[in-house]
Amino acid sequence: MRTDRPTLESIVNSASTVYSLPLIHERLTQAINNPRASISDITLIISEDQGLCFRILKLANSPMFGYHKNIDTITKAATIIGTQQLRDLSLAISVIGVFKDIPEDIITMTSFWKHSISCGIVARILASCRREPNVERFFVAGILHDIGQLILCTSIPIILRDILKQSEESNRMLYEVQRSELGFDHAEVGGELLKKWKIPLLISEPVSCHHAPMRATIYPQDAALLHVSDLIAHALQAGSSGEHCLPPLNKEAWEILNISVSSIAGIIQQADTQIEQTMDSIFGGAD
Amino acid sequence: MKNTPDNISSELETLRDRNLFLEECNQRNINILDVLASSRDFQEDLNSERENSSIFKATFQQLKRLLPFHKMAFYLNTDDNSFDLSECLPTDCSEEMEREVDQKISDGSFAWALSQNHPLFVPAIKDDQSVVLQVIATKSRISGMFIGIMPGSNSIIDAPSQNALTIILLNTAYALESNRLNNTIKDHVQNLEQKVTERTRELQNARKIAETANRSKSVFLANMSHELRTPLNAVIGFSDVLLSQSFGPINERQQEYLGYVFQSSRHLLDLINDILDLSKIEANKMELRLIDANMESILKNSLIMLKEIAHNRKVQITLNIEPSLPAKIRVDERMIKQVMFNLLSNAVKFSPSSGNVSVHAAGEIKLDNLPHNAVSLLGEAANPESNYLEIAITDSGIGISPEDLERIFKPFEQSDNSATREFEGTGLGLTLCREFLALHKGAIWAESNGHGTGSTFRLILPQ
Numbered sequence: 001m002r003t004d005r006p007t008l009e010s011i012v013n014s015a016s017t018v019y020s021l022p023l024i025h026e027r028l029t030q031a032i033n034n035p036r037a038s039i040s041d042i043t044l045i046i047s048e049d050q051g052l053c054f055r056i057l058k059l060a061n062s063p064m065f066g067y068h069k070n071i072d073t074i075t076k077a078a079t080i081i082g083t084q085q086l087r088d089l090s091l092a093i094s095v096i097g098v099f100k101d102i103p104e105d106i107i108t109m110t111s112f113w114k115h116s117i118s119c120g121i122v123a124r125i126l127a128s129c130r131r132e133p134n135v136e137r138f139f140v141a142g143i144l145h146d147i148g149q150l151i152l153c154t155s156i157p158i159i160l161r162d163i164l165k166q167s168e169e170s171n172r173m174l175y176e177v178q179r180s181e182l183g184f185d186h187a188e189v190g191g192e193l194l195k196k197w198k199i200p201l202l203i204s205e206p207v208s209c210h211h212a213p214m215r216a217t218i219y220p221q222d223a224a225l226l227h228v229s230d231l232i233a234h235a236l237q238a239g240s241s242g243e244h245c246l247p248p249l250n251k252e253a254w255e256i257l258n259i260s261v262s263s264i265a266g267i268i269q270q271a272d273t274q275i276e277q278t279m280d281s282i283f284g285g286a287d
Numbered sequence: 288m289k290n291t292p293d294n295i296s297s298e299l300e301t302l303r304d305r306n307l308f309l310e311e312c313n314q315r316n317i318n319i320l321d322v323l324a325s326s327r328d329f330q331e332d333l334n335s336e337r338e339n340s341s342i343f344k345a346t347f348q349q350l351k352r353l354l355p356f357h358k359m360a361f362y363l364n365t366d367d368n369s370f371d372l373s374e375c376l377p378t379d380c381s382e383e384m385e386r387e388v389d390q391k392i393s394d395g396s397f398a399w400a401l402s403q404n405h406p407l408f409v410p411a412i413k414d415d416q417s418v419v420l421q422v423i424a425t426k427s428r429i430s431g432m433f434i435g436i437m438p439g440s441n442s443i444i445d446a447p448s449q450n451a452l453t454i455i456l457l458n459t460a461y462a463l464e465s466n467r468l469n470n471t472i473k474d475h476v477q478n479l480e481q482k483v484t485e486r487t488r489e490l491q492n493a494r495k496i497a498e499t500a501n502r503s504k505s506v507f508l509a510n511m512s513h514e515l516r517t518p519l520n521a522v523i524g525f526s527d528v529l530l531s532q533s534f535g536p537i538n539e540r541q542q543e544y545l546g547y548v549f550q551s552s553r554h555l556l557d558l559i560n561d562i563l564d565l566s567k568i569e570a571n572k573m574e575l576r577l578i579d580a581n582m583e584s585i586l587k588n589s590l591i592m593l594k595e596i597a598h599n600r601k602v603q604i605t606l607n608i609e610p611s612l613p614a615k616i617r618v619d620e621r622m623i624k625q626v627m628f629n630l631l632s633n634a635v636k637f638s639p640s641s642g643n644v645s646v647h648a649a650g651e652i653k654l655d656n657l658p659h660n661a662v663s664l665l666g667e668a669a670n671p672e673s674n675y676l677e678i679a680i681t682d683s684g685i686g687i688s689p690e691d692l693e694r695i696f697k698p699f700e701q702s703d704n705s706a707t708r709e710f711e712g713t714g715l716g717l718t719l720c721r722e723f724l725a726l727h728k729g730a731i732w733a734e735s736n737g738h739g740t741g742s743t744f745r746l747i748l749p750q
Contacts, residue, residue: 034308
């Protein structure tokens with residue numbers, strides 16, 4: 001029995017002083033909600049960050065979008081992809097930069113982001129099957145869904161290493177061991193940090209409930225979608241966030257999504273073709 | 288940074304700007320909420336309307352409150368997957384709309400907008416205008432495309448307004464979809480009604496024809512039987528007189544042949560009488576003449592009439608009457624006599640030489656104590672309150688196979704067609720028995736364990 005057991009609050013509080021939401025997100029949110037702002041205001045904000053600008057255009061021209069023509073300016077991207085979508089994409093890309101200095105002795109970063117991006121891609125495809133108006137929101141949620149794991153890596157590395165070992169030896173799900181050892185799991189840590197960052201509940205609640213989707217009280221459908229996407233991403237075995245087994249499917253979550261089993265094969269195939277190029281768009285250098 | 292007057296005034300300036308901006312945002316958001324709140328009326332409109340064009344007009348009204356569109360149009364997805372202009376506002380902008388859409392189709396943005404579920408902003412042909420494209424789709428079906436033209440080049444609208452536009456057009460999509468489904472259902476219902484009416488008329492005609500034919504048949508038979516009986520009476524009467532030799536002696540061969548004439552004509556008369564009864568029943572002309580009859584004496588009289596035949600065939604008949612059999616029963620005595628005579632003569636006829644026929648009669652029986660098929664034979668006449676009397680006639684004859692148990696009650700059927708020759712009869716006896724009993728709200732059925740085990744005919748009558 002540990003006496004100095006860390007609390008969810010203490011971990012998130014200290015993490016929020018180290019990791020802060022990229023400033024650009026706040027500015028973009030204000031601009032797209034501003035009735036007076038024009039498309040050039042939005043373009044200007046993104047163009048200030050050349051790296052972000054480059055990655056957004058690379059992503060916009062990747063198979064994830066499959067637009068038939070070259071999108072060569074942010075202005076074009078804003079009209080074709082949509083302004084809210086552009087804001088969410090820039091969040092997805094810039095948040096990865098926030099966690100670039102995590103020590104790799106527990107989790108390999110490339111592998112971690114590959115799993116996260118796979119989850120984001122699957123979530124995005126599932127959302128477009130359901131004809132959601134803004135599918136990039138699901139892409140971001142997928143990319144962010146396991147950031148709690150990164151926070152645990154830096155705030156309680158010794159305990160986390162112990163939990164990982166326990167989970168592997170006893171063949172139990174990582175989040176279950178976390179719950180029994182800590183009283184909370186990495187999903188809740190991630191969700192709490194996003195709340196601290198003032199990311200809307202639309203994204204933070206699904207992240208915080210992705211291992212217990214029926215616990216979501218406000219956006220249960222979005223949580224269910226993220227839960228199923230995480231599972232499919234695990235099954236694709238593209239990258240890893242530290243979990244060594246396939247998480248069990250929550251039946252209720254599956255039922256409220258109302259997806260036919262026969263469509264899953266197509267979704268996986270579609271996701272499979274996008275993962276490598278999306279990884280390259282986000283991490284790769286200039287061609 | 289020190290609080291120099293310059294700094295303070297510039298900070299004041301910034302705060303004033305910020306305040307103005309927030310006020311403007313607030314105003315904008317209140318306006319959007321108002322538009323969405325008023326969509327309640329809009330939805331009720333959509334629910335009551337059954338014309339696509341009124342759905343479009345209601346949507347135009349709603350969108351005008353939201354955004355400065357000066358031209359709007361709806362394109363509907365037709366059956367062959369092309370998009371046709373359905374409604375535009377103002378009505379004279381159709382040519383401009385068609386030009387815009389043609390251009391958006393050729394540059395690919397129309398197709399792109401179809402695959403996206405949010406508004407797409409693209410430059411218009413005219414420099415000082417922008418075009419908004421948003422698909423109108425439910426989760427299952429793309430019903431069309433909304434096109435709006437706004438002033439200002441390269442303009443883009445704020446996220447809350449975009450989302451409101453998406454919500455309103457989603458409502459439109461569902462209204463169009465429910466409209467489409469409603470029309471499909473209406474078509475189906477109409478089709479169905481028409482088919483039902485046609486089929487009913489056909490059936491009514493067919494029934495009328497069949498009824499008329501049947502009635503004509505019965506009338507014909509009733510008349511014919513009467514016409515046949517008159518000459519037959521002469522044949523029977525005169526052959527009988529000749530046989531009695533009151534008008535002089537006849538030789539043995541003449542006597543034998545005359546005997547055949549007499550027997551055959553009697554048989555023919557029976558047949559004609561049965562046909563007459565049956566046709567009367569079918570023509571609903573048979574009337575019951577109810578009297579208080581004594582069942583026991585009916586049974587005994589029938590046995591007396593069969594005594595000679597039974598004696599000749601060496602068939603033993605036993606009569607067993609339970610005390611429960613009521614002394615009096617209200618029936619048409621002629622019919623019940625005929626039923627008993629038919630059943631008993633069948634039993635004697637189908638029993639082998641030195642066989643046995645037993646008659647068992649009892650009363651005070653409730654429906655519950657009768658087999659299931661008795662109740663179903665009674666049908667509507669079944670009365671659980673009533674007491675029934677039962678008469679069972681068991682023979683030691685050839686028996687009846689299970690599939691024939693019901694068939695033998697049909698006209699001109701005997702259990703074994705090959706046996707028809709051996710056992711003479713009109714072939715109408717059992718049919719008549721069943722009809723007569725039905726007229727009395729009674730029933731008759733046969734029981735047998737199959738070939739060679741004999742058979743029992745059981746009849747019930749309400750007491």
